[in-house]
Amino acid sequence: MGETRKPSAVKLSVWQRIQLLVSGCCFLRWEKREGWKDYLPIYLVKCRRHGLFECHPHGYSGYFVCPKCLEEETKG
Numbered sequence: 408m409g410e411t412r413k414p415s416a417v418k419l420s421v422w423q424r425i426q427l428l429v430s431g432c433c434f435l436r437w438e439k440r441e442g443w444k445d446y447l448p449i450y451l452v453k454c455r456r457h458g459l460f461e462c463h464p465h466g467y468s469g470y471f472v473c474p475k476c477l478e479e480e481t482k483g
């Protein structure tokens with residue numbers, strides 16, 4: 408009663424929460440998908456506009472792209 412449900416299904420450890428707060432992203436797991444040469448680290452990233460999303464680092468600098476931000480950009 409009166410409890411707010413958390414939308415995220417991902418359970419975060421204290422350390423991951425701290426990482427999210429400090430750097431805006433935290434490591435989740437290793438994953439291999441089609442077209443990938445090797446396993447890539449999957450991160451939970453915080454978007455200022457859309458909240459949390461899962462992502463792997465892009466490019467050599469390892470930046471993250473929010474899929475919703477990207478969608479809005481390609482639409483407009």
Ligand SMILES: [Zn+2]
Pocket residue numbers: 454455456457458473474475476477
């Ligand atoms: Zn976004």
